[in-house]
Amino acid sequence: MNHELAELLFPNIKKTREEVEAKFPDRNLKEGAMVTRFGPSPTGFLHIGNLYGAFIDSVMAHQTGGVMYLRLEDTDSKRQVEGASDLILNSLKHFHIAYDEGYGKEGFYGPYVQSERKEIYQVFAKALVEEGKAYPCFMKEEELQEIREGQELRKEITGIYKHYAVDRDLSLEEVKEHLEKKDEYVIRIKSPGDMDKQIILHDLIKGDILLPENIIDEVILKKDGIPTYHFAHVVDDHLMKTTHVIRGDEWVSSYPKHLQLFQLLGWKSPKYAHHAALTKKEDGKVRKLSKRKDPEFSVSYYQEAGIPAEALRLYLATLTNTNFEEWYLQNKDKTIADFTFSYKKMPVGGTLFDMEKLNNICRTYFSRLKAEKLYEDVLLYNEEYDKEYAGIMKKNKERLVSFLNIERDAKRPRKDIATLKDLKEESSYMIDEFFFQNAENTYKIAEEKNYDIELLKKYSEEFSESDSYEEWYERVKRFAQDNGYASEVKMYKENPENYKGHVGDICEMIRFCLTGRTKTPDLYQILSILGKENFKKRVIFFENVRL
Numbered sequence: 001m002n003h004e005l006a007e008l009l010f011p012n013i014k015k016t017r018e019e020v021e022a023k024f025p026d027r028n029l030k031e032g033a034m035v036t037r038f039g040p041s042p043t044g045f046l047h048i049g050n051l052y053g054a055f056i057d058s059v060m061a062h063q064t065g066g067v068m069y070l071r072l073e074d075t076d077s078k079r080q081v082e083g084a085s086d087l088i089l090n091s092l093k094h095f096h097i098a099y100d101e102g103y104g105k106e107g108f109y110g111p112y113v114q115s116e117r118k119e120i121y122q123v124f125a126k127a128l129v130e131e132g133k134a135y136p137c138f139m140k141e142e143e144l145q146e147i148r149e150g151q152e153l154r155k156e157i158t159g160i161y162k163h164y165a166v167d168r169d170l171s172l173e174e175v176k177e178h179l180e181k182k183d184e185y186v187i188r189i190k191s192p193g194d195m196d197k198q199i200i201l202h203d204l205i206k207g208d209i210l211l212p213e214n215i216i217d218e219v220i221l222k223k224d225g226i227p228t229y230h231f232a233h234v235v236d237d238h239l240m241k242t243t244h245v246i247r248g249d250e251w252v253s254s255y256p257k258h259l260q261l262f263q264l265l266g267w268k269s270p271k272y273a274h275h276a277a278l279t280k281k282e283d284g285k286v287r288k289l290s291k292r293k294d295p296e297f298s299v300s301y302y303q304e305a306g307i308p309a310e311a312l313r314l315y316l317a318t319l320t321n322t323n324f325e326e327w328y329l330q331n332k333d334k335t336i337a338d339f340t341f342s343y344k345k346m347p348v349g350g351t352l353f354d355m356e357k358l359n360n361i362c363r364t365y366f367s368r369l370k371a372e373k374l375y376e377d378v379l380l381y382n383e384e385y386d387k388e389y390a391g392i393m394k395k396n397k398e399r400l401v402s403f404l405n406i407e408r409d410a411k412r413p414r415k416d417i418a419t420l421k422d423l424k425e426e427s428s429y430m431i432d433e434f435f436f437q438n439a440e441n442t443y444k445i446a447e448e449k450n451y452d453i454e455l456l457k458k459y460s461e462e463f464s465e466s467d468s469y470e471e472w473y474e475r476v477k478r479f480a481q482d483n484g485y486a487s488e489v490k491m492y493k494e495n496p497e498n499y500k501g502h503v504g505d506i507c508e509m510i511r512f513c514l515t516g517r518t519k520t521p522d523l524y525q526i527l528s529i530l531g532k533e534n535f536k537k538r539v540i541f542f543e544n545v546r547l
């Protein structure tokens with residue numbers, strides 16, 4: 001009977017499950033090597049949660065000498081969006097998520113697009129029918145709905161199981177009658193589950209989780225012969241030899257179904273690691289990152305915001321393992337590839353995605369780049385997003401690189417650049433066009449302080465470009481003394497009535513006149529980069545602006 005039923009339902013499927021399985025031999029990998037997969041659905045752009053998952057897939061596979069592959073999960077044709085698969089590929093490339101095989105690449109375990117594997121799923125669905133573990137269900141939408149409503153009312157588990165599964169035991173004749181009438185049907189498993197039993201998910205991140213055994217006759221093939229996510233997951237992850245399924249924890253509750261499917265097919269299930277969803281704090285409350293509310297949900301946001309791929313990866317690494325950040329701060333010359341990630345150190349509950357934290361990681365990341373490389377990265381960014389400024393950057397390359405170099409090798413390097421956008425604002429006073437163009441903007445702070453223009457003029461004559469830092473400072477101190485200011489702050493504090501101010505006040509005046517700001521990187525170096533003539537021009541500009 002089962003054999004006849006299987007032939008009736010799948011007349012065109014000639015291959016046996018053994019023949020298909022033989023095409024997917026075991027992978028020849030060393031002990032402990034993990035095979036992971038990233039299985040996005042092409043339903044739109046990649047979101048940061050997807051990228052987080054893909055990042056974990058890639059580090060776990062690669063640090064063990066394993067394989068990460070990309071599988072396009074396109075079984076839900078209604079939700080598909082044109083061009084989405086290209087967007088996925090581009091994003092993976094942009095964020096340097098290197099996978100070894102799969103969609104967009106070669107690979108022995110393909111096809112890696114689920115819609116191209118229809119026949120494979122049908123071979124296994126047919127086998128399950130033949131083994132008496134699955135059956136065609138002809139129930140109509142209205143019937144299903146009625147059952148669901150009754151179950152909801154009675155607070156029962158919803159779905160087709162036990163006495164609700166009326167098509168479980170249709171005779172061959174009854175099936176034939178349906179088929180003759182061209183009635184639509186799905187294929188369901190005959191769940192052997194027991195409502196009173198529980199199973200344990202040994203989750204690598206969350207630990208052991210007790211879950212109810214699945215009792216539902218789950219659909220494995222939909223009316224159009226396309227598999228459900230559940231069935232495709234089980235068949236693919238078995239055939240492609242996945243050792244570790246890393247996915248979002250919204251799938252935890254589906255695990256009993258998946259385990260049962262593996263058991264019905266006589267396969268060993270892979271290990272599971274369910275990672276927490278990314279969350280955000282807003283008005284004191286924590287909620288999941290949302291497509292509708294949060295621009296940072298889409299990965300394209302980071303590119304536009306000037307957050308380099310590597311910095312975002314560092315942040316993803318921080319979110320992946322709680323001990324990563326400390327390690328990164330302590331190990332100046334190391335990269336992500338030098339760190340060993342573990343499932344045990346992954347956050348169990350919601351993972352807070354904090355933009356401020358990301359910005360701090362970016363600052364550290366930028367502070368460790370060579371000035372020339374940072375200049376090039378900023379230029380590349382602006383060539384795409386701010387062409388005019390890119391042109392200005394090129395004309396002022398030397399000045400900008402020198403500016404970026406200030407305090408770069410210091411013990412505590414500058415961290416004023418948080419995104420590739422920031423250089424424009426942070427270094428605006430280094431660019432003459434910006435500085436002299438708009439006086440109001442240049443001296444933004446409405447300074448009430450009584451800066452002494454004549455003194456500044458005098459100092460601009462006195463300043464010598466060839467001074468070393470020590471010589472420069474000595475000269476400022478002497479200048480202070482000669483002009484009624486204390487050459488040491490301490491001296492001033494002891495007898496303030498004797499002085500107009502102290503050497504610090506002089507430096508503040510110079511700084512403000514030169515940059516329009518009260519806080520900048522090292523003044524001596526800025527003066528040296530801009531040079532004496534430029535300084536003189538700025539003093540005159542300051543004088544005119546103030547009049």
Ligand code: GLU
Pocket residue numbers: 038039040041073233246247248
């Ligand atoms: N296609 C599924 C999704 O996009 C992937 C889930 C999984 O990794 O198993 O949610």
